[in-house]
Every structure is written in structure tokens, then in C-alpha cells.
Amino acid sequence: MKKISARMFFTVVWRGVCQALGWFFGLFGYKRDCKFAKCVWGLFATSAAVVMSIVAIVFIYAFGDEASRWYDRQHYSCYNPDCWASTHLSQDIYYHQHEYGKGYVFNLRTGEKLIKHIQWIAVPNGKDTLVCFSNGEKRGYFSKNTGEVIIKPKYDRAWIFSEGLASVEEDGYIKFIDGTGEVVIDNNMPYIPDMDGYVFHNGYCVVKSDDGRLNGLMDKNGKMVLPTIYDEIDLADDYALWHVQKGEEAAVLDKGLHAVIPLMEGSIYIDEGTIDVTMPDHTMRKYDMEGKLINDFYIANVRLLEYEQEEIVYRKDMTVEDGDGVVVELEPFYHPKATARLRAYVAGEGYEGLMTADGHKVTMPLYKEIEAVGYDLYLCTSTNYDKVIVNGKGEIVR
Numbered sequence: 001m002k003k004i005s006a007r008m009f010f011t012v013v014w015r016g017v018c019q020a021l022g023w024f025f026g027l028f029g030y031k032r033d034c035k036f037a038k039c040v041w042g043l044f045a046t047s048a049a050v051v052m053s054i055v056a057i058v059f060i061y062a063f064g065d066e067a068s069r070w071y072d073r074q075h076y077s078c079y080n081p082d083c084w085a086s087t088h089l090s091q092d093i094y095y096h097q098h099e100y101g102k103g104y105v106f107n108l109r110t111g112e113k114l115i116k117h118i119q120w121i122a123v124p125n126g127k128d129t130l131v132c133f134s135n136g137e138k139r140g141y142f143s144k145n146t147g148e149v150i151i152k153p154k155y156d157r158a159w160i161f162s163e164g165l166a167s168v169e170e171d172g173y174i175k176f177i178d179g180t181g182e183v184v185i186d187n188n189m190p191y192i193p194d195m196d197g198y199v200f201h202n203g204y205c206v207v208k209s210d211d212g213r214l215n216g217l218m219d220k221n222g223k224m225v226l227p228t229i230y231d232e233i234d235l236a237d238d239y240a241l242w243h244v245q246k247g248e249e250a251a252v253l254d255k256g257l258h259a260v261i262p263l264m265e266g267s268i269y270i271d272e273g274t275i276d277v278t279m280p281d282h283t284m285r286k287y288d289m290e291g292k293l294i295n296d297f298y299i300a301n302v303r304l305l306e307y308e309q310e311e312i313v314y315r316k317d318m319t320v321e322d323g324d325g326v327v328v329e330l331e332p333f334y335h336p337k338a339t340a341r342l343r344a345y346v347a348g349e350g351y352e353g354l355m356t357a358d359g360h361k362v363t364m365p366l367y368k369e370i371e372a373v374g375y376d377l378y379l380c381t382s383t384n385y386d387k388v389i390v391n392g393k394g395e396i397v398r
Helices: 006-026 035-075
Strands: 086-088 093-096 103-107 113-118 120-122 130-134 139-143 149-155 166-170 173-177 183-190 204-208 215-219 224-230 232-236 241-246 249-253 259-265 267-271 274-278 284-288 293-298 301-303 306-308 319-321 327-329 337-339 343-346 352-355 369-374 377-381 387-391
Touching: 113 130, 130 149, 149 166, 204 224, 215 232, 224 232, 224 241, 241 259, 241 267, 249 267, 259 274, 306 369, 352 369
Parallel strands: none
Antiparallel strands: 086 093, 093 103, 103 113, 120 130, 130 139, 139 149, 166 173, 173 183, 204 215, 215 224, 232 241, 241 249, 249 259, 267 274, 274 284, 284 293, 301 343, 306 337, 319 327, 343 352, 369 377, 377 387
């Protein structure tokens, strides 16, 4: 049988198409040498070129995308522990996810893929070894040491293991399981969508009331050691302290839930090895991490207070250049400023009080803002709208 070359094949096809089109347009008075024919053939050639260009672009895009995927699969197979898409789990076990929903666990030593079609994983902290994973439909757990599935995916929601326990959701209720999947705590605790965590720290886990508004602490036996009456319960100082808030009151507890700072009215901030307490009168106290008082009155800042004098000065130079080189026009007359006798100190929540230049307190931090209106007279804002005049002794002038 005689072989037909590709060139001959496409030539014959093209001539056939041309003859078919010539016959079709001949039905409407078409002649090969007329202007109409040239116009038709020009439009046809242009349209064919456009269509072929589009087909070529689509083909190149599809081929290029598939080629890129093939290259990634070959180049980023993640049998290299330095692969950017791999997560080291243990000595030989790695997790790779180059494409969403197509992650897998593999053994670097044997090259074997142990678990496939993983959507995401959540690795536990500390000494726990079971990794939570999702296959896109359910959640389960596998060992980060062996890559073996220990608890098959069967939960709609599941959280990481912490201190040997993990929380899972079944039929709308939160339960806690051990490393074998056995339920060890079932307190008929409803799942709260806004609740984040269900993780044990120092033997305790923050849980919410049934309506999801308040918080308490539960131990690893399922016993409530702090009732669900607190607005906030947070860990601080690298998990060494608990900070609890109940209405306007706050406290600091140690790992054993003993009071470091007893429940008192005020707000508490723990940072850099100290406990800062802002009292209801806006004064600030500082304690060490064992609850010992360091300072019962400290401030955040001091401001100079300036006031406008009564004399009026005529300004000779009416323009000035600011830091950006822009010329600014000034008012022709102005009141020169002078420094008042007292200073304003800033305490808790930005409230201010008056003090002398040598640091002696004149008033408590009672005011949201203080302005000097004279050498020893001050306009003090007590609320958003109410202001009073205070003299140099801290007395309200009536």
C-alpha cells in the first residue's frame, strides 16, 4: 500500500474544502475571479487563521499546563527532604502536598507512599504523635512515626491531640478520645461553631457554656475545675499562667490554678516577665510573675503643657517652608506660647493627671485630656463632652 505523506493529506483536504465552498457560493452567483470572490476568500482565510490561532493557543496552554504538572511531579516528587512542598514529621516520614487535595504521606527510606489523597494535616505539639488529617470528607489520625493510619477518617470535625487526648465532634456533641480512638470524656458538650481549640495545656482545657458565651476549665478526667462563668480564659507567659476575666474583674492563676493575682476589679496585661494591672481609678500597678507588688503607681508618659500668652505679636515672615519643602502661609498675628507650671502624666487607658515638674502627683489620673489655659490653670476633659477648670493645687475652679 502506497504511503501518503502528511503534506499530501492536508493539501487534498484543503482543495476539497475549497471546491465545496466554491460550489456552495456558486449557487449565489459566485465567480472565482470577481471582487466578491476575493472578498469571500479573504474573509475565509482570515477566519481560518483566527480559528487556527485560537486552537493552537488552547492546545499550547493545555499541553503546557500538563507539561508543568508532569515536571512538578517529577522534579518535586518530594523524596528529597529539602523539597519545598514537604513537611518533615519524623525521621523517615514526610508529608507532601503540591496540589490541594492530593497530598500524601511517604517514607523517605523506602520511597513508599503510605497514605494518599489527603486534603490537609494538623500536626500536634509536644510529645503527641498522632497527626489529624482530612481526606476531604472525613477526618482521622495517623502516626507521624510510622505513617500508619491509627484512627480511620470518620469524624466530621476533629482537632489535634494534646497531652494524649483529642476532641472530636459526633452528632453535634464534642467528645474526647484517646490514642486508640476510644471515647474517654463525654459530658454531652454541644459543638460551638465559634469555639477554637479544645486543646489541653498543663492538664486543663478551655470549654464553653452550652450557649457559647462563657468559659470554664476542664481537667483530663472531664471534671470542671473552673465553672463556665468567665468571659475570657487565656494562657500567658509561655503557658505558665492563666488569665481569667469575669465582667469587670480579672485574675491570674498559676499552672495549679492557685491565685497569683486574686480576682479584682480592673484589667490585667502580662508581658515581659511582669503583670500590669490597671485599676478602676486608672492607676497602674506592676507585679512580678509570683504576684509580688513591685510598684503601686507607675505611669506611661509625661507631657509638657503649653498655653497661649495674652500679648499679640505681629509676624514679619508670613510664610514658612515645612519639612516636605512646601511653603505654608501663616497668620499675621499670633499669641506666643509659654510652658505651664505643671505637667500632664499619662496612666492607664490613656487617662491623664497633673504632676509637678519634679515628679510629685497633684491629681489622680481623672481626665481624658488636659490643656493649659494659663501659667497655673488647666482645662481638663472628664468625659467626651464635660470639661472643668482646675488650678495648680488640683482643685476645680467654680
